[in-house]
Amino acid sequence: MRVRIQEKWSYTFSRHNYSKRSYALWFFIINLLAVVILQWGINDEHAVLNSWGFVGNIFRGKYAAINEFLLVGVVYFILLMLINRFWLTSGIFFALCIVITVAERFKMASRAETILPADMNFISGGNAGNLLEWMPSDAFQIILGAVILVIVWTAFMMVMGHRDTRGGVVRLKNVWTRTFSRIASAAVAIAILVSFVLSMSSIGGWSHGLITFFGDSPKLWDSKIDAQNNGTAIGFARLLNPKIMDKPQTYSETTMKKLAAKYSKRAQETNVTRTTQATDSTVIYLLSESFSDPSRVPGLKLNKDVIPRIRTIKENTTSGYMLSSGYGGGTANLEYMALTGMSMVNFAPSLSSPYQQLVPNASWTPTLNQLWKSEDSLAFHPYLSNMYSRNVNYKKFGFSKFYTLDKPYVIQPQNTLGTSKYVDDQATYTAVLNSLKKDKNGQSYFYQVATMQNHMPYKNWYPNNDIEATSTNGQELGKSEKQSIETYAKGAQYTDTYTKAFLDSLDKLNRPITVVFYGDHLPGAYKTAAKDENNSVALHETDYFIWSNKASNISNEAAKKAATNSAYTSPNFFQAQLFEHMNAKVSPFIEFLDELHARVPAMEPAVVNKIQGWARIPEGQALYLNNQGKYIDVTHADAQTRQLLEDYKLIQYDVTAGKHYLKNLDFMDIAQ
Structure with missing residues (x-):
């Protein structure tokens, strides 16, 4: 054995x-x-x-x-x-x-x-x-x-x-x-x-x-x-080594010094007629998730106007349509452009998401809020803090507090509508108002606010929804698409009501406040309209406005009349438009953006961003629009416009991929 x-x-x-x-x-x-x-x-x-x-x-x-x-x-x-x-x-x-x-x-x-x-x-x-x-x-x-x-x-x-x-x-x-x-x-x-x-x-x-x-x-x-x-x-x-930008042939320290000097001189000339400092006011950047006017979607008709209040606000202040690089997704890209003034147009196709591929490893990322003190820069987003790596990026941007559903700064209240899981816009606005009211000294702040109420998917959240969507082009809407559109439209109606109430509340505060309100992209609910390539531009145009309260002593109507090229814009130009609306003194960078915006009102990259997809088109052409929403062929533009576009590439390359020559040339600073 x-x-x-x-x-x-x-x-x-x-x-x-x-x-x-x-x-x-x-x-x-x-x-x-x-x-x-x-x-x-x-x-x-x-x-x-x-x-x-x-x-x-x-x-x-x-x-x-x-x-x-x-x-x-x-x-x-x-x-x-x-x-x-x-x-x-x-x-x-x-x-x-x-x-x-x-x-x-x-x-x-x-x-x-x-x-x-x-x-x-x-x-x-x-x-x-x-x-x-x-x-x-x-x-x-x-x-x-x-x-x-x-x-x-x-x-x-x-x-x-x-x-x-x-x-x-x-x-x-x-x-x-x-x-x-x-x-x-x-x-x-x-x-x-x-x-x-x-x-x-x-x-x-x-x-x-x-x-x-x-x-x-x-x-x-x-x-x-x-x-x-x-x-x-x-x-x-995939996040290790995306190509950021092609290096401009003329990029050098000498070139950047000359560029900085050129726009510094022009900024001084502009500031002679500017009477205010933006940092003396509270500025609220308000990104409204997926907000846009459903009545502008080709081939679609609703039984009622769901945004009458915002439509009226737009008629009486600086406003228009914002060209978005996203459809159904891509929120952080619009947010990045709005805060930095940089454009996705200039990035290489390999860089699809600056918040994930660029900012976390960047040694310098100048943003608008940095004109205010860090302790006066606050951010609100009623969702998870790690979405788009905001928890990392906002620290780099200089925000001292970021209120989300996570600790340490938990946003309150957290009310929702119907059966939706997302915090509604009224609750988000209340959180911002409560923050403002805590300060009794009238301190000026910069608020970065991104809502969540109208985020996809749209699953018949709202009881007794009286919105009806029909097709006007003979193509009947499918049951699922119809329900999604009607759910989204009802949400937009709530946003319309809550936004007007929010502005009314700001109007009662005895401190100057200016709001930049914009929808980041259209919802990915319009399947029928999206099938037609002729609808591409219409499905990338959202609504925006810039509004100031009574305490700011800014006439919104006068600002609208004085605004140049406000009918169409893209988020990288918001800084220039904000300062123009407030008649505020500018930095050399904002002066540059103002000059470019006067000649190229709106731009977006060749990008497909459908229903949270991310795929750049290398052989596609960037889209440029004039103030009538018509295509601009920049290859045949005048010499000054082409030079501005080349300067933009130099500036953006230096900030994102270059040697940061502009950092020590006061290019982002405003002379007091």
């Missing part, structure tokens, strides 16, 4: 030479498990099911997991070539994946977002100790489970390694040939990895074409959703 047991034991642990096919099979299995374990870290609900489901989607015609498998597999292969021991490498590789997963899990629990490249800068900047804030309440259990898994996996790899007599993955008798083969293979794989990462965000790049072929669909408004849909490694890699 003892002999039989010994024979059985010896047979079980007998050693043999693994073939290349065996290695390939194990490579496939281990790499697949690595993909699953990495997905586990970013799935905060039904983690096991959703992690395996990500891979299982392949059998349902969704192939994004292949991209993740390839990217993770290249890293695995590089380690194999460097170490040349299959089971040792596999043990180390999988253990690293587990460590990454635990870190992802912790960050997801604390901030509901994945690990971003910007976090690497955070750690390298000496802030590693602050990572403790990522630790959730169940951190011990997660760490214990991870340690047990690593131990079990390591033991299994040791057993497999003991059974394997092959030795190295690369087996060549000559040590120099073997070493060269390994290094060369690793070098080629590293080159492929680097090339993959560098080109995956560049439209036209080989890896971008590859991942798009396998169904990659960036969800850049939320790193968690992007990783859940496209893969943890893919989501991280």
Whole structure:
């Protein structure tokens, strides 16, 4: 009996030479498990099911997991070539994946977002100790489970390694040939990895074409959703190296000094006739989620006017239509342009979302609110703080407090309408009013406010909805589209009522206040209208106005008459229009924006942004509109207009991708 047991034991642990096919099979299995374990870290609900489901989607015609498998597999292969021991490498590789997963899990629990490249800068900047804030309440259990898994996996790899007599993955008798083969293979794989990462965000790049072929669909408004849909490694890699801008041929320190001097002189000339300082007033940038006039949608008719109050406000103050780069999504891009004065037109196609791809790693991002003191810059958004990485970006912008649904600054109240899950506009306005009323000294503030009430989807939220939508072009609206449009239109009607009441309340305050109100994009509810390419411009035009209360001593009617080119605009010009409306002194940068806006009232990039999709069109042309909403062919514009557009590229390149020469030239500052 003892002999039989010994024979059985010896047979079980007998050693043999693994073939290349065996290695390939194990490579496939281990790499697949690595993909699953990495997905586990970013799935905060039904983690096991959703992690395996990500891979299982392949059998349902969704192939994004292949991209993740390839990217993770290249890293695995590089380690194999460097170490040349299959089971040792596999043990180390999988253990690293587990460590990454635990870190992802912790960050997801604390901030509901994945690990971003910007976090690497955070750690390298000496802030590693602050990572403790990522630790959730169940951190011990997660760490214990991870340690047990690593131990079990390591033991299994040791057993497999003991059974394997092959030795190295690369087996060549000559040590120099073997070493060269390994290094060369690793070098080629590293080159492929680097090339993959560098080109995956560049439209036209080989890896971008590859991942798009396998169904990659960036969800850049939320790193968690992007990783859940496209893969943890893919989501991280796409943010590593987007091309920001092409360097202008004339860019140099000398060029930027001359440019700064030119607009500084013109700003001085403008300021002779300007009588106020913008920072003596409270300014409220009010981004109204998806707000636009439904009656302007081609082929659509509603049974009533849902925005009569805002229509009246627009008739009596600086107002018009804003050309939006988004349709159904892209909020943060409009917000970025409004706050910075930079345009998406000038960015490379690979840069689809500055809030995710640019700002977190930027060393300098000048924004309008920085003209006010940091403690006087406040932001309100009745949703999650990590949406579009606002929690990181707003700190860079200089906002001292950011009120959201998350701690530490929790927005109140949080009322909703009907069955909608989103905080309504009345509650958001109340939060801003309460903040203003807390200060009894009449201090001037800058408020960045982004609402959520009219965010997609539109699922028949409002009881007794009396809005009816019909088609006027013979194409009957589908049941789902009709319901979505009517739900959205009812929400717009509520916004109309609440906005008028908000302005009335501001009018009663004894402090100067000016509001820049704009819809960021149209809702993605107009499926029938969106099918017609002739409707493209109409579906990218939202409503905006600039309004001042009585205490500001600004006549809105007079400002409207004096406004130049206000009928059409884009958010990058809001700063210039705001200062014109207030008759406020300008910085050289705002002077530049004012001059450009006079010649090119509105601009938007070649971009498709449908229903929260993100895909730039490299061969498309940017759209420029005149004050009648007609297309401008800037290639045939006069010399002064072309020079202004070239100056814009120089300014934006210096601020976002260049050497920041303008930072020390007072280009963003207003002379007192």
